[in-house]
Amino acid sequence: MARLVLGVAGGIAAYKAVALCSTLVQRGDDVDVVMTDGAQRFIGALTFAALTHRPVLTSLWDAPETIPHIALARSAEAMLLVPATANVIAKLALGIADDLLLNIALATRRPIVIAPAMNAAMYDHPATQGHLRTLAERGVAIVAPETGFLAEREVGVGRLAAPEAILAALDAVLGRTSSLRGQRVLVTAGPTREPIDPVRFLSNASTGTMGIEIAREAHARGARVDLVLGPTLVAPPPGVRCVRVTTAQEMFDAAIALAPGADVAIATAAVSDFRPVVAHAHKVKKDAAPASLELERTPDILATLGERKLVKFLVGFAAETRDLEAYALEKLRSKQLDAIAVNDVSVEGTGFGTGENTLVVLARDGTRTDLGRAPKAELAIRFWDALARARVASTEAPL
Numbered sequence: 222m223a224r225l226v227l228g229v230a231g232g233i234a235a236y237k238a239v240a241l242c243s244t245l246v247q248r249g250d251d252v253d254v255v256m257t258d259g260a261q262r263f264i265g266a267l268t269f270a271a272l273t274h275r276p277v278l279t280s281l282w283d284a285p286e287t288i289p290h291i292a293l294a295r296s297a298e299a300m301l302l303v304p305a306t307a308n309v310i311a312k313l314a315l316g317i318a319d320d321l322l323l324n325i326a327l328a329t330r331r332p333i334v335i336a337p338a339m340n341a342a343m344y345d346h347p348a349t350q351g352h353l354r355t356l357a358e359r360g361v362a363i364v365a366p367e368t369g370f371l372a373e374r375e376v377g378v379g380r381l382a383a384p385e386a387i388l389a390a391l392d393a394v395l396g397r398t399s400s401l402r403g404q405r406v407l408v409t410a411g412p413t414r415e416p417i418d419p420v421r422f423l424s425n426a427s428t429g430t431m432g433i434e435i436a437r438e439a440h441a442r443g444a445r446v447d448l449v450l451g452p453t454l455v456a457p458p459p460g461v462r463c464v465r466v467t468t469a470q471e472m473f474d475a476a477i478a479l480a481p482g483a484d485v486a487i488a489t490a491a492v493s494d495f496r497p498v499v500a501h502a503h504k505v506k507k508d509a510a511p512a513s514l515e516l517e518r519t520p521d522i523l524a525t526l527g528e529r530k531l532v533k534f535l536v537g538f539a540a541e542t543r544d545l546e547a548y549a550l551e552k553l554r555s556k557q558l559d560a561i562a563v564n565d566v567s568v569e570g571t572g573f574g575t576g577e578n579t580l581v582v583l584a585r586d587g588t589r590t591d592l593g594r595a596p597k598a599e600l601a602i603r604f605w606d607a608l609a610r611a612r613v614a615s616t617e618a619p620l
């Protein structure tokens with residue numbers, strides 16, 4: 222099926238790369254295995270050579286006439302790094318290339334999938350987490366490690382992800398470049414600001430990151446993407462057409478104007494539900510401040526898109542702290558959506574303004590896909606995979 226480079230780094234989980242390699246070979250992939258020095262202390266190169274029927278590459282200096290790192294970087298359709306140790310992750314993030322595996326990773330322009338596995342403290346370390354964020358921003362697919370029994374005989378996060386998860390991520394990147402080709406995708410993202418006066422406003426803690434990652438991934442899959450983005454310091458992804466807005470009304474106007482003919486619209490924006498009835502033209506002086514603010518509702522962008530049937534497939538987000546799925550299903554019906562992504566904002570370290578999220582996608586046909594907890598860039602990949610299935614199901618299900 223695919224030509225792959227399987228990079229194996231020096232961690233105890235290297236033995237699991239053997240089973241993965243065998244699965245890849247059995248399903249017909251051509252696999253070139255590259256091992257670090259550390260990996261060879263755990264597993265013999267012969268094991269991989271016997272499985273793949275190809276020489277295992279371990280050194281930059283073995284066959285200089287073939288320039289193996291450039292040749293492999295060019296010929297492979299994707300590179301898998303299993304396990305990715307803290308050391309390799311750090312070097313990848315920094316662009317250090319002091320062995321064959323890292324040279325290939327730096328030279329390739331093809332997708333890279335990494336499955337980190339290490340001690341829990343090393344995984345949680347801000348340095349490792351920072352490097353993982355850098356890699357995710359660069360488009361590296363990260364298959365998050367699981368929580369479970371570690372080699373240190375303690376339970377923690379850092380166990381290599383299950384082979385199915387690694388294979389799913391690999392398949393996603395292999396099919397990724399074209400799955401939305403020719404389609405138009407509209408995304409709303411970020412907060413809105415509702416002015417009280419020229420310096421004060423009502424808003425919320427959204428940074429727009431989830432929507433930005435969803436737009437980035439849609440673009441990576443070949444879609445033409447319009448991103449209507451509220452005020453945030455997070456940069457919109459390159460290649461995406463971005464319309465900057467401030468208020469809910471501006472976001473409404475831009476989204477409604479861009480919606481007709483879109484194949485999919487994703488409303489991730491945390492739109493302010495209320496705005497002051499009066500926005501003062503000049504800064505209100507402290508002593509002249511009114512005792513209360515009179516508020517009115519802002520227009521509901523998502524509900525309007527649903528009511529007017531402006532797009533072919535409409536997806537909302539629901540950020541809740543309790544009874545998540547019941548509220549979300551109610552929203553799915555009342556706003557006439559095709560699917561809704563539910564996000565538990567009460568989970569520590571996830572949700573607004575954080576790097577991670579938890580998401581469950583509920584589709585109109587009743588299917589439920591738990592995307593788990595992951596960095597937002599990784600969730601965006603899982604989100605589009607789930608949506609692809611829901612869209613197929615929706616064309617088969619009666620309306």
Ligand code: C5P
Binds near residue numbers: 469489491523552
């Ligand atoms: O009803 P609720 O605000 O919880 O619904 C959330 C969903 O509706 C999100 O997808 C959000 O982007 C969208 N929304 C909107 N316009 C509003 C309020 C919410 O598009 N004014």
